Amino acid sequence: MAEPIGRKNVDRLVVEHLPRALRFARRLTGDDNTAEDVVQEALCRILKRWRSYRGEASFGTWMMQIVVNVDRDRRRQQRILVPIPPEGVAASQSQPVEEAAAGELGARIRLAVDKLPDRQREVALLIWGEGASTREAAEILQSSEANVYTCLHLARKRIARAIGIDYPQLNRS
Missing domain, CATH: 1.10.1740.10 (RNA polymerase sigma factor, region 2, helix turn helix motif)
Known part of the structure; x- marks a missing residue:
């Protein structure tokens, strides 16, 4: 201690x-x-x-x-x-993720992320939005790294399906 x-x-x-x-x-x-x-x-x-x-x-x-x-x-x-945040987030408040979300595809991705189950959304936002490692995300969420990897994989699949992209292994499960 x-x-x-x-x-x-x-x-x-x-x-x-x-x-x-x-x-x-x-x-x-x-x-x-x-x-x-x-x-x-x-x-x-x-x-x-x-x-x-x-x-x-x-x-x-x-x-x-x-x-x-x-x-x-x-x-x-x-x-x-x-x-979903309103269009045209002020430049002083914008971050790279929000800037990327300015276009139509970005808005669709943001909507898909917002609709993820809580754990998948938290994992995705920590890793993609905050740049956390899988280990750090696991510590923050009090979970295992394996669970973080699983949530990230499931989040990718859901987002790909929501925006109409053929994600690898999407058709296998």
Whole structure:
């Protein structure tokens, strides 16, 4: 078990990992305001429970786990589909994934990602949107790497089917 990290270190680590958490929350929710609410709730949970951080995973991974859990709670509570962001996202807010989604194909892909089952969507957004490794995604989602690979494969198949692309092995299963 790691030594306690102390409140000052928690504050420093939160500031360090906040941009990634907010960016990921935007991808999860599809909406800046909702993403800010998710991150705010995650920060409240971190500040209430920072003493429970055991150091088994990096602080950033622990923080992302909390963001995922807050979003799951929000979705469970509201029972809604993730909204599709409006066309023409402001350039100051755009990221490479959003810029790629500007065209018709991008919009179809975004819609297909939004309709994925929660776990597949979370895996896809962590790996494709955040550049997480399969190991990091597994840690954040408290899953095995094998499960992450499976979810990613299933997500690719669903997206390919939704946009009308013949994905390899699509016809075998």
